[in-house]
Amino acid sequence: MINFFNQFGSQLIFKTWQHIYISGISLGLGVIVAIPLGVVLTRYKRISGFVIGLASVLQTIPAMALLAMMIPIFGIGAKPAIVALFIYSLLPILRNTYLGMENVDPTLRDAAKGMGMSNFQSIMRVELPLAAPVIMAGVRLSATYVIAWTALASYIGAGGLGDFIFNGLNLYRSDLILGGSIPVIILALVVDFLLGRLELLLTPKTTEEG
Amino acid sequence: MIQILSEGDGKGMLLSMEHLTKVYPGGKTAVDDFNLEVEKGEFICFIGTSGSGKTTTMRMINRMLEQSSGTIKINGEDIAQMNPVKLRRKIGYVIQNVGLMPHMTIRDNITLVPKLLKWPVEKRNERAKEMIKLVELPEEFLDRYPSELSGGQQQRIGVIRALAADQDIILMDEPFGALDPITRESLQDLVKDLQEKSGKTFIFVTHDMDEALSLATRVVIMSYGKQVQVDTPDNILRHPANKFVADLIGQDRLIQARPSITTVGQVATKAISAREDQTLKQALGEMHTKRVDTLLVTNNEGKLTGFVGIERLNHYYGSGKRIGDIMDSNVFYVRKDSVIRDTVDRILKRGFRNVPVIDDDGKLIGIVTRATLVDIVYDALWGEADKSNSNDSGQTKETEDNPDKEAGKTESQAEVTQTTEDGDQK
Ligand SMILES: Nc1ncnc2c1ncn2[C@@H]1O[C@H](COP(=O)(O)OP(=O)(O)O)[C@@H](O)[C@H]1O
Numbered sequence: 001m002i003n004f005f006n007q008f009g010s011q012l013i014f015k016t017w018q019h020i021y022i023s024g025i026s027l028g029l030g031v032i033v034a035i036p037l038g039v040v041l042t043r044y045k046r047i048s049g050f051v052i053g054l055a056s057v058l059q060t061i062p063a064m065a066l067l068a069m070m071i072p073i074f075g076i077g078a079k080p081a082i083v084a085l086f087i088y089s090l091l092p093i094l095r096n097t098y099l100g101m102e103n104v105d106p107t108l109r110d111a112a113k114g115m116g117m118s119n120f121q122s123i124m125r126v127e128l129p130l131a132a133p134v135i136m137a138g139v140r141l142s143a144t145y146v147i148a149w150t151a152l153a154s155y156i157g158a159g160g161l162g163d164f165i166f167n168g169l170n171l172y173r174s175d176l177i178l179g180g181s182i183p184v185i186i187l188a189l190v191v192d193f194l195l196g197r198l199e200l201l202l203t204p205k206t207t208e209e210g
Numbered sequence: 211m212i213q214i215l216s217e218g219d220g221k222g223m224l225l226s227m228e229h230l231t232k233v234y235p236g237g238k239t240a241v242d243d244f245n246l247e248v249e250k251g252e253f254i255c256f257i258g259t260s261g262s263g264k265t266t267t268m269r270m271i272n273r274m275l276e277q278s279s280g281t282i283k284i285n286g287e288d289i290a291q292m293n294p295v296k297l298r299r300k301i302g303y304v305i306q307n308v309g310l311m312p313h314m315t316i317r318d319n320i321t322l323v324p325k326l327l328k329w330p331v332e333k334r335n336e337r338a339k340e341m342i343k344l345v346e347l348p349e350e351f352l353d354r355y356p357s358e359l360s361g362g363q364q365q366r367i368g369v370i371r372a373l374a375a376d377q378d379i380i381l382m383d384e385p386f387g388a389l390d391p392i393t394r395e396s397l398q399d400l401v402k403d404l405q406e407k408s409g410k411t412f413i414f415v416t417h418d419m420d421e422a423l424s425l426a427t428r429v430v431i432m433s434y435g436k437q438v439q440v441d442t443p444d445n446i447l448r449h450p451a452n453k454f455v456a457d458l459i460g461q462d463r464l465i466q467a468r469p470s471i472t473t474v475g476q477v478a479t480k481a482i483s484a485r486e487d488q489t490l491k492q493a494l495g496e497m498h499t500k501r502v503d504t505l506l507v508t509n510n511e512g513k514l515t516g517f518v519g520i521e522r523l524n525h526y527y528g529s530g531k532r533i534g535d536i537m538d539s540n541v542f543y544v545r546k547d548s549v550i551r552d553t554v555d556r557i558l559k560r561g562f563r564n565v566p567v568i569d570d571d572g573k574l575i576g577i578v579t580r581a582t583l584v585d586i587v588y589d590a591l592w593g594e595a596d597k598s599n600s601n602d603s604g605q606t607k608e609t610e611d612n613p614d615k616e617a618g619k620t621e622s623q624a625e626v627t628q629t630t631e632d633g634d635q636k
């Protein structure tokens with residue numbers, strides 16, 4: 001244990017940073033694309049089935065295969081990994097955004113419209129705030145997936161904590177395997193905790209005490 | 211801000227709906243040739259069975275739905291030409307399930323439309339305080355959330371939310387349906403009060419006939435998308451257009467309403483009377499044949515001028531005088547147009563057996579008997595259950611209770627003795 005830190009301490013920090021960087025960007029892009037897309041789909045219900053179906057299909061492609069498919073397009077390194085992980089992050093966020101928006105009491109949507117809110121005002125002031133907890137649940141799920149699969153991205157040369165794991169597997173060194181996988185688990189737990197706090201912040205108050 | 215509800219155009223109607231028809235996709239005709247002209251300050255109730263098109267009609271007014279054909283004008287201006295979002299900000303709307311925003315404080319809920327209209331924050335807060343006072347809730351409530359209020363309190367907020375931006379037209383879709391009777395009654399009082407004070411125009415959907423009759427200046431009765439009857443509550447009670455309306459009103463209510471819509475003239479029976487210029491002998495003969503103890507006296511034009519009792523007649527008998535010379539001109543009477551509700555108290559309190567009824571020219575047209583009045587009032591109070599023993603008419607034959615028993619001043623019209631129930635006080 002101490003040995004491991006002595007030998008790989010600085011690498012560990014660097015790989016962890018890479019890991020955070022890759023998964024953070026993938027997830028960030030996923031959020032930026034999937035939430036607005038989910039909102040738009042609630043206004044175009046006729047294509048919502050198709051779009052969500054498509055995202056589900058993408059989700060079923062094995063992670064390794066998807067990563068490998070990126071190589072001909074983007075080469076190797078962080079870039080193809082980010083694209084592949086971004087695609088993975090889409091579905092949970094998209095689906096939860098859509099469901100969260102759809103589950104807002106139709107009476108409230110009706111009231112918002114009836115009182116003279118524009119479509120945009122209704123989304124921003126009523127529907128998104130009320131859907132926030134459901135959307136955040138999707139984001140947390142995506143975050144956990146992305147952090148885990150970022151470990152696989154090492155396979156196509158993206159770096160990250162996966163490097164330890166793959167090296168360990170190649171060299172039959174369990175300390176490397178554990179040294180890579182334990183930080184991944186910790187990272188996933190910490191991020192989930194932080195996103196949980198964010199979810200609380202975004203969940204609108206409905207009583208004075210909060 | 212566009213002033214879409216500005217005065218003018220000369221037609222004088224605040225809201226006019228012409229040949230409105232709504233066919234839903236799929237072919238269901240929900241509203242069929244609906245016509246209504248609403249003046250400022252009216253309180254219109256739509257009532258009808260479920261599915262008769264009340265909600266559909268109402269939602270076309272603020273363009274939550276587009277009509278299939280027909281036009282709606284506000285102050286003469288076709289609303290189809292207006293921006294729907296701006297139109298809705300000018301029309302208060304209370305939806306059936308209140309629809310308060312659970313994630314906004316009561317203050318933010320009340321001032322939702324003012325905020326959309328970009329009122330400055332001080333003015334909004336001022337308005338929130340004004341409004342919550344209006345519905346007799348404490349100011350502390352402004353910082354609470356809807357879930358912390360009772361159903362009735364939430365409903366009050368729902369009502370003032372529709373008024374907060376000074377909307378001239380308020381649409382309410384079965385706003386009190388889910389409330390207990392006491393809360394509902396207090397909110398009905400509130401709404402009626404607001405309407406009378408503010409001069410705002412209300413369109414109010416209900417399926418509760420009592421609610422419609424007590425709130426409305428005019429009631430629109432609907433069935434299968436068509437208007438069956440459009441009239442004042444009194445006229446609807448008096449002349450239900452057809453059996454559907456009568457059933458909707460219900461037999462009990464028709465009976466209950468009798469004292470307040472039946473006029474004295476409608477229940478008057480024939481009076482036994484004599485003319486001033488008749489001899490006492492003639493009068494006594496009349497009393498004998500009709501078996502009565504008092505005669506009402508009229509002049510040659512048939513106007514009521516007094517009465518004479520049998521004792522007085524006996525006293526002067528043989529004196530050669532005429533009726534007009536000995537009659538008592540201090541006679542209590544009621545006018546034929548007064549409704550029974552307004553007169554019954556005074557008549558019963560004075561203990562009169564019967565009271566003469568006159569028309570606008572003072573002519574005697576008949577009498578109402580105490581028995582008739584008691585009948586109607588008791589029926590209204592307790593239903594028609596025990597209606598067997600009290601249906602006589604005409605002057606009674608006993609002696610004492612005559613118009614002279616209490617020689618009060620002659621009163622022309624009854625003072626209104628309305629009762630206002632005041633159920634709730636928070
Ligand atoms: N969106 C809709 N699509 C099709 N039919 C509808 C729709 N909304 C209402 N209807 C039908 O139109 C009729 C009138 O409905 P509504 O105006 O809601 O009646 P009410 O408010 O008097 O109960 C009903 O028969 C109802 O089933």
Ligand SMILES: [Mg+2]
Nearest residue numbers: 261264265266
């Ligand atoms: Mg309805």
